[in-house]
Amino acid sequence: MSDSMMEKINRFTRRELKEDEIYSFSVILCDNDIDRDCEKFSISALKRLAELYIGKTGIWSHDPKGENQTARIYDAEVVSDPTRKTADGETYTYLKASAYMVRTSSNADLIREIDGGIKKEVSVGCAVSKELCSVCGRDRRAGGCSHKKGRVYGGRKCFSILEAPTDAYEWSFVAVPAQKGAGVTKRFGGEYPVDKSLFDEGVLDELCEDLRRDIIRLSFLEGSGIPAVMTRAAVEKMAPRELIEMKKALIAEARDESVGELEKIFTTQNQNEPEANKSFRV
DSSP: OOHHHHHHHGGGOSSOOOGGGEEEEEEEEEESSOOTTSEEEOHHHHHHHHHHTTTOEEEETTBOOGGGOOEEEEEEEEEEEEEEEOTTSOEEEEEEEEEEEEOOSTTHHHHHHHHTTSSOBEEEEEEEEEEEETTTOOBGGGSOOOOOTTOEETTEEOOEEEEEEEEEEEEEEOSSOSSTTOBSSSOOOOSSOOOGGGSOHHHHHHHHHHHHHHHHHHHHHTTOOOOHHHHHHHHHTOOHHHHHHHHHHHHHHHHHHHHHHHHHHHHOSOTTSOGGGOEEEO
16 A cells, blocks of 8 residues: 555544555446436536545445444545446446545454455445436426436437536445446446345345335335335245346336436435435435
8 A cells, every 4th residue: 555545544544544454445436327227427427526525434225323334435536448338328437436444353354245245336325416317408406307217218218417416425335236337346246136146145135135125115105005014024025036026116106107206205315405405325
């Protein structure tokens, strides 16, 4: 580890740490490709997020408890890969961050899991002030756009372009990120990695539990009238593929009926935030 790296890390410490006390790793936070939620960051948004994410903490599954703090970002840069194109034809560009942890007996297993590729997928929580429609170019926040994400209009798929970030809250280790390329490594193991042979049993359990929570939340938002305890009992018996298909169906149904309201509920982290600072987790 270079002296300049240690200097950047020690900006956030109460005492000057030595190299042998630190574990450092790189993580791809987000990129400009269209994700599973039919959203993408613009390159200018990635550059702004590179500034905002310096010093931000890494947690687990967007749960802001103090004990979930895992690592901290000390450097970030926007990187372009001229050999790759995004789904809409842009040069693939991503936000790469450098994070550190202090080596302790309690995080030794986590470090081994990161090195072994078990803990790698991440998701970001941030606020943007603009959400531009790829079809008409209008800002969805300002109204006047009736296009629905994921649908095709005149041969063009509709998605949102996230612009003008105003804040970066945190980044989290998750089982399945919205953006396929986000993680400690570039490679993502498939769109829906549920083959048990690819995963440690604990990782697969975590993935399925995230899906169950999402299904219960979506069922409630859809006003199914089925008590959460009954929905929980039903999803507990489902196989991974069944969980995935049920979540996809609920999302599709919700978007068809009220895409604006659903997105508002799922993307607003702080009810006291002004509308211009709605939060996105990707």
